Amino acid sequence: MDLRLLEVSPTGAERAAVDGLLGPPASGWDGGERRTGATGNVARGGHRARARRDQLLPVLLAVQERVGWISPGALNYACQRLTVPPADAYGVASFYALLSLEPRPSRVVHVCDDLACRCSGSGALIAELEDRLGPEGAVAEDGGTASAWFRSPCLGQCDRAPAALLTIAGDEPEEHVLAPARGALPGLEGAAVDPVARVPQQGEPGLRLLRRVGRVDPRSLDDYRAHGGYAALRRACELGPEGVIRELVESKLLGRGGAAFPTGRKWDAVARQPARPHYLVCNADESEPGTFKDRVIMEGDPFALVEAMTIAAYATGCAHGYIYLRGEYPQARGLLEHAIAEARRRGYLGEDIVGHGFAFDLEIRRGAGAYICGEETAIFNSIEGFRGEPRNKPPFPVDEGLFGKPTVVNNVETLVNVLDIVLEGGSAYAQIGTDASTGTKLFCVSGHVERPGVYEVPFGSTLGEMLSLAGGVRGGRSLQAVLLGGAAGGFVRPDELDLPLSFEGARAASVTLGSGVVLAFDDTVDLPRMLMRIAAFFRDESCGQCVPCRVGTVRQEEALARLLGGRGRGDELALIAEVGRCMRDASICGLGQTASGAIESAIGRLGVFAGKG
Amino acid sequence: MGEMQHLTARRMVDLEIDGEPVRVLEGSTILDACRGLGIDTPTLCYGETLRPANVCRVCVVELEGARVLAPACSRKVEPGMKVRTDSERVRHSRKLVLELLSSSVDLSTTPAAAGYLERYGAEPERHGPPAPADPGRDRRRAGHHEEPDGQTAATAASPIKIDNELYVRDYSKCILCYKCVDVCGEQHQNTFAIAVAGRGFDARISTEYVAPLPESACVYCGNCIAVCPTGALMFTSEHELRAEGVWDEARQERTDTICPYCGVGCNLTLHVQDNRIVKVTSPDDHDITRGNLCVKGRFGVQHVNARGR
Ligand SMILES: Cc1cc2nc3c(=O)[nH]c(=O)nc-3n(C[C@H](O)[C@H](O)[C@H](O)COP(=O)(O)O)c2cc1C
Ligand code: SF4
Ligand code: SF4
Ligand code: SF4
Ligand code: FES
Ligand code: FES
Numbered sequence: 001m002d003l004r005l006l007e008v009s010p011t012g013a014e015r016a017a018v019d020g021l022l023g024p025p026a027s028g029w030d031g032g033e034r035r036t037g038a039t040g041n042v043a044r045g046g047h048r049a050r051a052r053r054d055q056l057l058p059v060l061l062a063v064q065e066r067v068g069w070i071s072p073g074a075l076n077y078a079c080q081r082l083t084v085p086p087a088d089a090y091g092v093a094s095f096y097a098l099l100s101l102e103p104r105p106s107r108v109v110h111v112c113d114d115l116a117c118r119c120s121g122s123g124a125l126i127a128e129l130e131d132r133l134g135p136e137g138a139v140a141e142d143g144g145t146a147s148a149w150f151r152s153p154c155l156g157q158c159d160r161a162p163a164a165l166l167t168i169a170g171d172e173p174e175e176h177v178l179a180p181a182r183g184a185l186p187g188l189e190g191a192a193v194d195p196v197a198r199v200p201q202q203g204e205p206g207l208r209l210l211r212r213v214g215r216v217d218p219r220s221l222d223d224y225r226a227h228g229g230y231a232a233l234r235r236a237c238e239l240g241p242e243g244v245i246r247e248l249v250e251s252k253l254l255g256r257g258g259a260a261f262p263t264g265r266k267w268d269a270v271a272r273q274p275a276r277p278h279y280l281v282c283n284a285d286e287s288e289p290g291t292f293k294d295r296v297i298m299e300g301d302p303f304a305l306v307e308a309m310t311i312a313a314y315a316t317g318c319a320h321g322y323i324y325l326r327g328e329y330p331q332a333r334g335l336l337e338h339a340i341a342e343a344r345r346r347g348y349l350g351e352d353i354v355g356h357g358f359a360f361d362l363e364i365r366r367g368a369g370a371y372i373c374g375e376e377t378a379i380f381n382s383i384e385g386f387r388g389e390p391r392n393k394p395p396f397p398v399d400e401g402l403f404g405k406p407t408v409v410n411n412v413e414t415l416v417n418v419l420d421i422v423l424e425g426g427s428a429y430a431q432i433g434t435d436a437s438t439g440t441k442l443f444c445v446s447g448h449v450e451r452p453g454v455y456e457v458p459f460g461s462t463l464g465e466m467l468s469l470a471g472g473v474r475g476g477r478s479l480q481a482v483l484l485g486g487a488a489g490g491f492v493r494p495d496e497l498d499l500p501l502s503f504e505g506a507r508a509a510s511v512t513l514g515s516g517v518v519l520a521f522d523d524t525v526d527l528p529r530m531l532m533r534i535a536a537f538f539r540d541e542s543c544g545q546c547v548p549c550r551v552g553t554v555r556q557e558e559a560l561a562r563l564l565g566g567r568g569r570g571d572e573l574a575l576i577a578e579v580g581r582c583m584r585d586a587s588i589c590g591l592g593q594t595a596s597g598a599i600e601s602a603i604g605r606l607g608v609f610a611g612k613g
Numbered sequence: 614m615g616e617m618q619h620l621t622a623r624r625m626v627d628l629e630i631d632g633e634p635v636r637v638l639e640g641s642t643i644l645d646a647c648r649g650l651g652i653d654t655p656t657l658c659y660g661e662t663l664r665p666a667n668v669c670r671v672c673v674v675e676l677e678g679a680r681v682l683a684p685a686c687s688r689k690v691e692p693g694m695k696v697r698t699d700s701e702r703v704r705h706s707r708k709l710v711l712e713l714l715s716s717s718v719d720l721s722t723t724p725a726a727a728g729y730l731e732r733y734g735a736e737p738e739r740h741g742p743p744a745p746a747d748p749g750r751d752r753r754r755a756g757h758h759e760e761p762d763g764q765t766a767a768t769a770a771s772p773i774k775i776d777n778e779l780y781v782r783d784y785s786k787c788i789l790c791y792k793c794v795d796v797c798g799e800q801h802q803n804t805f806a807i808a809v810a811g812r813g814f815d816a817r818i819s820t821e822y823v824a825p826l827p828e829s830a831c832v833y834c835g836n837c838i839a840v841c842p843t844g845a846l847m848f849t850s851e852h853e854l855r856a857e858g859v860w861d862e863a864r865q866e867r868t869d870t871i872c873p874y875c876g877v878g879c880n881l882t883l884h885v886q887d888n889r890i891v892k893v894t895s896p897d898d899h900d901i902t903r904g905n906l907c908v909k910g911r912f913g914v915q916h917v918n919a920r921g922r
Binding site for chain 2: 532536550
């Protein structure tokens, strides 16, 4: 491929950001000098440079962080270094909400205006920002620093709503989560979040996945070991790869990322694949509105994830693993990076893991603001340096996944379950929960409850019990509805609180547990407005590949807008149902297939808009 | 020899389409099998010379036992598959896909569109009057949009791009089939002048930073024009004749010839109207070119006569 580059050069800071990640350029064509002339800038990239295509997103993020936006000069330089055509790279960069292709001020506040934060004052926060910085996206001088603010979908901090993410570009880029962000604004930089992950049930007996959260020092491998860490890896090595998979199959563990696929079957399929290498991907993209459980594990017990991934790699024959972490989780990133480095230093990752003769290493890949990248094949495209568009299935990831190789993709919570399964055996694990949904489940309880947070309960507890654990409806008000499973889930009524929270219980009631979201709305909530927010979310987050979802999400939002504005044409409800059916049946991936679920459930189950349309 | 043949011979697969038993080569798609039976399947993003992008979803069929519909153009046949191509479920999704497209994109120069819309009873008007062109569409940010009031139906409409002498780009007509990007990129041309940019409804075909074509990597091979199913990419000659209201395919003569410019010997089909070459194509089924040409073959002959105008 002849690469035609632009006639623009990077600034010193841009070059430094790219070289900081890729190392200094080695030869003329990859960035030392450029040949110019009649043919324009033509660089001939070798195989080696092209093989680094997967560094494209990390490089773009590095530039964004350092400079605040991605200029033509910076993009061009990245393209030159990686042998990626500029149009192609532009297509990738423009896919991600956290990357800007137009100048942005160095200080940017991303304010969550999603469901849970709307229950806890995000409206007032946005009003305050408008007051201080002007309308969304406008550049304002604020205390001597050029600043702007943008609305953001759920930031995964719903238990500390309202949330904001503050980014400050520069040679030493800063990222701070402000949660709760109320009143935090006058000092902007000052108000970072509590560095210690806390869960409401902390210290209670019976906790399994949350056992160590808030009790163990997340920065200390020794403390992790003192709390039982790395016993499971030892046990796994005694069991051998097949033994681990046998226990996993017996445990009947189902994936916690939303699709509830049997983990043992997935691992077995990859372990049996003759093609090499195998890859392991931990899905830590956690962007389903209302979901924050994976963050709490990663911040409170990061070594547990590293150990669990090591066991997964051992069982399925993966030499390399990735944690695909959503871009808005700076704290989790810092702690995981530290945990990985510590584990490597102490021989828990690397060539000959604690003398057991197997090799495994792992790295973090950051997302850049795209919910769709949590879809199990979009995540591969994103890691490989392409637009995060889902792939058509089949082929399935166990056959052709990351870089076209057999790949295990699992959610953070799924993986952490493996530790206890290995330690106590699959059949003992299967005693917990219900017959079909074994083990415990993390629920992300937020909205109008007294004590929002992550709660761990055995499968089969009821929705009512869940809400009671969280102290019931805030201020003793009455419950209007619960959003179960997230924006991709559905609503249930206050008279359905005896719903058993298990996969089969949810299925029987035609709802889904999804990623474990339990978002409570009290009687003051304007539900139609919440539906508009959900519709806007899917419209924004659709990758745009397929017609049903790309246009269907827009038509759905428009029909809702007419109903909300009282200017309907009388056919809105039918239209929503018909578009919804096409999205469910004909979309490529789960995003389009579930995008109308919550809205249709609010109409059908709650009777929102009854008598209209 | 016999053994070789045995190893490479593909097996036959038996399946059932609309109740009829069919036997096709392993590796065939459901679309291939449907064609064998004479079942007419609508397609928009499918291209004979490209790998299926399977994004438009107008070709979806129902598979017994499957949760969702499958794209006929890319799904491979499997033994025992039971396919329905005209069930109520299939008709519903095809109808809605056509409605959604037609309400958001100008399909007036998509030859197949009118027939499909009629066949499936699509009613694009019910989604509202189309919103006007947005000059800012190319710069929309991923993950943000203005809240609609629902009184108009959002469209892909944006100002037409006329930035070179050879062809125009009217993305108001673009259904985002990915064909131009695939043909310009790794599947044929290896130029990578264009890509899909943006996300969701704001996704669009773009050069880097929306650069005009003359500043981009484009080499004017015109292969993207050849694969574009909608007329979003159009020869300037055709665009101008259409604007004058005198474009008339019925009056056009097609002459097959060999490109005079180099030794490769690509087949050219000259489309001539009123003694003017108005368009140059190349047959899809040609072994070497597979519908593709270079700038000389595609535009050279035309240019000669344009200068003579
Ligand atoms: C639009 C979309 C977003 C998703 N986001 C996530 C996510 O952030 N984290 C996750 O674990 N799974 C997510 N999933 C589910 C994954 O596709 C996949 O099923 C899961 O990672 C498999 O892991 P598990 O078997 O451990 O659940 C998403 C699915 C879709 C369709
Ligand atoms: S369903 Fe939506 S998100 Fe999924 S591939 Fe289609 S357009 Fe993309
Ligand atoms: S004319 Fe050729 S090089 Fe230019 S965009 Fe089209 S396919 Fe690419
Ligand atoms: S311009 Fe034409 S070929 Fe390209 S995506 Fe649009 S409709 Fe398809
Ligand atoms: S952080 Fe605001 S809704 Fe989740
Ligand atoms: S023709 Fe099959 S999806 Fe477009």
